[in-house]
Amino acid sequence: MSGQSNWINELLNRRIPQILGMYVATVWLCVEIADWMSERFSVSQSFSAYVFVALISMIPAIAFIAWGHGKPGKDQWTRSQLLIVIFNLILAIYATWHWVEQPRASSQGMEPAIKTITVEDERSGHLIDYEVAKEGMSQKVAIFAWQNNSGNKDHDWLQHGAGWLLGKDLSRTPLISVQTLLTSGAMRQLLGDKGLDQGMGESLPLALQVAQKRSVQWLVRGEISQQGEELTFKAELYDVISGALIKTISYRHVNWLLALDEISKQISDVILSEHSQIEQNFPDLSLSDHLSSNTQAIQFLIDALHSLAFDNDYEKAKQALLTSTSLDPNMAEAYVQQMKLHVNSGEYQQAAEMAEKALNLDYKLYGEEVFEVKAQLYGITGQEDKALKVIENWTKVYPESVRAWLSLANNLLVKGNRLDDAVIAIRKLIDIEPGSQHFLRLSNIHILNDDLKSAESALKELLDLQPNHTGALMALGDLSLRQGQFDRAKQYFEDAELYGSGEFAARLQLAQVEIHVGDIGQAESQLLGLLDDSKNEQQQMQVYLMLEKLYLQRGQFTKALELLETSYSVSQSTQVPIAHLLTYNGKKIGYLAALGQREAARVAMSKLKAQTKSPFREMLVLMKLSYDSLIADYEQLKSDLEQAKAVLENFNMSIYQQFIMHYEAVLKRFENDYDVALSIHEKAINESKQSILTLSNREVLIGFYYEQAKTQFRASLYAEAVATLDYILQSHPRHPESKLLKAEVLLQQGKKQAVKMLFEQLDRQWIDADPEYMEYQRFQKLKAEL
Numbered sequence: 001m002s003g004q005s006n007w008i009n010e011l012l013n014r015r016i017p018q019i020l021g022m023y024v025a026t027v028w029l030c031v032e033i034a035d036w037m038s039e040r041f042s043v044s045q046s047f048s049a050y051v052f053v054a055l056i057s058m059i060p061a062i063a064f065i066a067w068g069h070g071k072p073g074k075d076q077w078t079r080s081q082l083l084i085v086i087f088n089l090i091l092a093i094y095a096t097w098h099w100v101e102q103p104r105a106s107s108q109g110m111e112p113a114i115k116t117i118t119v120e121d122e123r124s125g126h127l128i129d130y131e132v133a134k135e136g137m138s139q140k141v142a143i144f145a146w147q148n149n150s151g152n153k154d155h156d157w158l159q160h161g162a163g164w165l166l167g168k169d170l171s172r173t174p175l176i177s178v179q180t181l182l183t184s185g186a187m188r189q190l191l192g193d194k195g196l197d198q199g200m201g202e203s204l205p206l207a208l209q210v211a212q213k214r215s216v217q218w219l220v221r222g223e224i225s226q227q228g229e230e231l232t233f234k235a236e237l238y239d240v241i242s243g244a245l246i247k248t249i250s251y252r253h254v255n256w257l258l259a260l261d262e263i264s265k266q267i268s269d270v271i272l273s274e275h276s277q278i279e280q281n282f283p284d285l286s287l288s289d290h291l292s293s294n295t296q297a298i299q300f301l302i303d304a305l306h307s308l309a310f311d312n313d314y315e316k317a318k319q320a321l322l323t324s325t326s327l328d329p330n331m332a333e334a335y336v337q338q339m340k341l342h343v344n345s346g347e348y349q350q351a352a353e354m355a356e357k358a359l360n361l362d363y364k365l366y367g368e369e370v371f372e373v374k375a376q377l378y379g380i381t382g383q384e385d386k387a388l389k390v391i392e393n394w395t396k397v398y399p400e401s402v403r404a405w406l407s408l409a410n411n412l413l414v415k416g417n418r419l420d421d422a423v424i425a426i427r428k429l430i431d432i433e434p435g436s437q438h439f440l441r442l443s444n445i446h447i448l449n450d451d452l453k454s455a456e457s458a459l460k461e462l463l464d465l466q467p468n469h470t471g472a473l474m475a476l477g478d479l480s481l482r483q484g485q486f487d488r489a490k491q492y493f494e495d496a497e498l499y500g501s502g503e504f505a506a507r508l509q510l511a512q513v514e515i516h517v518g519d520i521g522q523a524e525s526q527l528l529g530l531l532d533d534s535k536n537e538q539q540q541m542q543v544y545l546m547l548e549k550l551y552l553q554r555g556q557f558t559k560a561l562e563l564l565e566t567s568y569s570v571s572q573s574t575q576v577p578i579a580h581l582l583t584y585n586g587k588k589i590g591y592l593a594a595l596g597q598r599e600a601a602r603v604a605m606s607k608l609k610a611q612t613k614s615p616f617r618e619m620l621v622l623m624k625l626s627y628d629s630l631i632a633d634y635e636q637l638k639s640d641l642e643q644a645k646a647v648l649e650n651f652n653m654s655i656y657q658q659f660i661m662h663y664e665a666v667l668k669r670f671e672n673d674y675d676v677a678l679s680i681h682e683k684a685i686n687e688s689k690q691s692i693l694t695l696s697n698r699e700v701l702i703g704f705y706y707e708q709a710k711t712q713f714r715a716s717l718y719a720e721a722v723a724t725l726d727y728i729l730q731s732h733p734r735h736p737e738s739k740l741l742k743a744e745v746l747l748q749q750g751k752k753q754a755v756k757m758l759f760e761q762l763d764r765q766w767i768d769a770d771p772e773y774m775e776y777q778r779f780q781k782l783k784a785e786l
Helices: 002-013 016-040 047-057 059-069 079-109 158-170 185-192 204-213 256-271 295-311 314-327 332-344 348-360 367-380 384-397 402-414 419-432 438-448 452-465 470-482 486-498 503-517 520-533 537-553 557-566 568-574 577-594 598-611 616-630 634-651 654-670 674-689 692-696 699-714 718-731 736-748 752-765 774-785
Strands: 114-120 127-133 139-148 176-180 218-227 230-239 245-253
Touching: 016 047, 016 059, 047 079, 059 079, 114 384, 127 384, 139 158, 139 204, 139 256, 158 176, 158 218, 158 256, 158 295, 176 185, 185 204, 185 295, 204 218, 230 256, 245 256, 256 295, 295 314, 295 332, 314 332, 332 348, 332 367, 332 577, 348 367, 367 384, 367 402, 384 402, 402 419, 402 438, 402 692, 419 438, 438 452, 438 470, 438 692, 452 470, 470 486, 470 503, 486 503, 503 520, 503 537, 520 537, 537 557, 537 568, 557 568, 557 577, 568 577, 577 598, 577 616, 598 616, 616 634, 616 654, 634 654, 654 674, 654 692, 654 699, 674 692, 674 699, 692 699, 699 718, 699 736, 718 736, 736 752, 736 774, 752 774
Parallel strands: 139 176, 139 218
Antiparallel strands: 114 127, 218 230, 230 245
């Protein structure tokens, strides 16, 4: 005990505690000064770390010096003391290098995740700098629905809302892109195909499967619970490749926006753990800062998104968005959604107003949305060149954005049919999402380019990456149908049915093969069976469309009209409002006209005009051209054609130029100017072949060929007319109007036996045709004359 007391007395006698205490206080003061210098002057932010590690590392030397020189009075430095201080100084330098400089150098040596690019503003022409993600650095996240375990149904809206809000916050940096059930139709469809129409209750294996198909690296699932006034959000972050649970994050707060902010920050820290200085480039704004602090306004916004995504209820969504902006007039996201709603409703003027409001609040928008809103604004105001410029800039600033490149590819197809440039854009998408559905898009572009061999190669390239890919098999079957290779098409569809996930679509296409070359009665039975087996309204609508095609081949326009009414609600639920309005009424007018009910068709056209707004009200003249041609009203066609040209000149929608050329050719035929008519027919067909409209509706191109054959017939070019009609019948062997026209041509050539065979085919095909159907009446007249 006496020895320990003497030791303590010796330490105090040599003033070691006092000296070390003063030294530690000096270290703290020096670190504070270093921090202050880093903030006020051009000094590295790591300066205080250097000071702290270096000074703390010298404590052994300070203690040794105090032991040797702490006593009052004069003393001498010894050689051993100098060596120990020098050794400690070397040790301090090593510690500083090991703990500060080496990690800093390693961080600086890491490939930067961010780079700066310069693009030209589409409006002013000024150069603008953007900080963007370097290639290969962006991270993709899929967020699924959250389970509401709070016992309070008032929080049900957060089941989809929490993921969407989390996604908005994560997406503040170009290094992270997010897909949620409220933003990704593909995710909803993949879950819907498994019977989860509302996207709820998926198992982890299914969630991982969907995430893999969407080519994302990270998966987030979550749940919500409640304790008193506080909500608890629990998120699970998974690595999609391994399926491993990487981190579970739980946060509870009475202000649930702050809880989601914290979860977002922790998820972002994990995803971007390899990248330093991210927060300096992109400040960590809270949801209340960049979205809204008004939780009621946010709830109405989420309600609107849900109504659109899952119910296609535009009226309900519209009211919810109006309420949202009334509660928070500075909620930029609500204006973006209103813009999209008005575009899909054909209300371009209102859409432009909402776009302007959103852009006035662009500082609150997620970066990609600024480009999307700008492009949409230019597009709906007829400024195609500026819209394309914005989208090109979008792909530069977000070089791994699927939305950006897909938008560019689609716009290149629409504007000027820039197919080669569109191929480059789709190839970029394939690089971003290898083995994905983009091969299907690439194949479609090759089809537009009339390069069916390359189209087939693209699909087989996808099959090499993913054997038995049902989408590729279905597309190969469709490609075979286009070439009239029905046995081959049937084999592809049967293979797709065998591999499971494409069973419904495959059965639908097998019924189409029957419509083309098999038993039409059997096809109808198959389709009615599919209608009973359909899992959702999208599948029902596909069946209705196929049944409609079947009735038209039979000349049963009355049944087609009845089917149109039967499918009305399903059409309304599965299409955007303007598409439903134009498709439903356009078909109705055409079918009434085909039945010779001109007054009913005229009334339907007037009603449609009253229901549409600019520019679609003016563009209805394009629909009127078809009616004029069908009833052979030469004077009205001439007048409507001039009006249609003026409309397209004002609205600059080049995709519809093919119809102007087509009806110009029809008009020239009416005027007996066959050489000019045939020249214009050829231009219209070439334009239509390269049109994106032809991909979704090949009947447009078939109609162009049919009218060309009529002109060739009127010009007495019988061999050419037969060749054109045979081309149609190769892929549509039961196209009744083409058979009838071919019979007329052959009759002029004196080939009565061939005509008789065609008439026998039409007799069987039109056995239940409507007597009022004008083509059927013409058939009966020709048959009587023969």
